[in-house]
Amino acid sequence: MKPTRLTKLLNIRYPIIQAGMSWASSNAALPTAVTNAGGLGVIAAGPMYLDVFRNTVREVKEAVEGKPFAVNLPLYRPEADKFLDVIEEERVPVIFASQGGPKAHLARFHALGTHWIHVVSTLEHARKAAAAGVDALVVVGAEAGGHPPANGVGTLVAVRRAVMELELPIIAGGGVADGYGIAALLALGADAVQLGTRFLATREAGVHDNYKQAVLATGIDGTTLVGIRKLPIRMTKNAFARDVLEADMNQQDDDAYATLFNSSSLRQAALEGDVERGKVELGQSAGLIDDLPSAAEVMQRLVSEYEAAIHRLVD
Template structure:
């Protein structure tokens, strides 16, 4: 598989990154499996207690040896500074950060040799992060699960624009579940591809079995963007999503709208298995996923599919 500026920067074999996903990769099992298979595994710190997070970091370090792994941290979360202290103490080699400015943290972690990769969904945020001095960007398109850009710009367009505007490495995110998609985004100028939904549907993923089955049952048109008056979320078209879609248009009372939006959570779906009323955050690429293999098998399959895509172009 093609080596890129990012594989060289991070010393990873393949330009394949498992997205940091709350509960799905808030453990050691999934990130270590991906890293040991040649990709970059990412621990999702977002929903974790501090002690559990520290334990997961240490377990991944023990399982992967000198291979590179990463941590994803939303900077807005309570106690973010204490999580950053653990990242510093444990000498985590790569930080993926989002939902907050990186500038205040970069000198501290660059002094350790830690690479800082910032997740963005708009050109405005990409420009600010680049000016602050981050090492790379994750550029997320509208196909992605969770919090894609509210402007609806696709990964195809967003990544190509970022690759032409910014000189630092670009990680593409959104709409990819196989090696053919990886080949396409590398051809557009990306230096690696981040996959989320594909890795939710693996044996090592920490979400409820109902959530994993939802990936298999969701087609390419089975997700929708809800909460356009809040922070929009791409999720399955379940009962909660239908209620919010109706309220997006018809609810005039903002307080009532916010109460409805807050009445459901990702935890409800990912940890408790309520896929009708919980926020089942999935990308459009769920429609390309139809099995629940181990994470290492997924990485191998992605490489094989990438090779097949390249052969198709040159034969």
């Protein structure tokens, strides 16, 4: 795989990023495996306690032996400033941030040599983050699990437009589970590709086995976008999702809708294994996944598939 602006910036071998996923990568095992296989592993700080987070950062740092790794931090979360302090103290080389403005933090972390990558789901937010001075962007399309753009714009269009307009490196996210998808997005001009659902379905991912089995059971049309009136989530079409979609159809009043929406959580699915009433956040790429290998095996496959895709075009 040819070097890109992003691989050169972060000093990683492959332009492959493991998405920061609450609980799935809120551990040392998954980020370590991805980084040691030549990609960029990302610790998801979102649901972690501060002391556990610090210990996990130190564990990953020791296990990767100087290779780059990252932390994903939603800036809106309680005690975000304390987590940023830990990131500074532990000299984490890369930050992936979302759901908050980066401008107030950039000088502090750039002075340390830490690269700040901002995750965005709309072109408007991409422009603002680029103007603020971030080092790179993750541009997420509608196919992505978790919180994709409510406007429904797909990855191919969102990423291509960002590449056309913005000068900084672009990481594409949404709808990719293999090396063929990586080749397609790099051909659009992306500098790297972020994969979430594919790494969720690995042995190192720190979620309940029921959640992993839900990935395998979900077809390409097996996810839906729920909560348009609140914070849109792409997830499986389980009992909870059906109830929310029915509430949308019936124009349920705001209070009742909020009560219903807040009756379920990602934790319920990820840790407790309730895949019928919990928020089983998955991307459409779940329909391309049918096994639970190790993260290192996934990395090897992604590179081989990418090479096969390129050879198919040029031979």
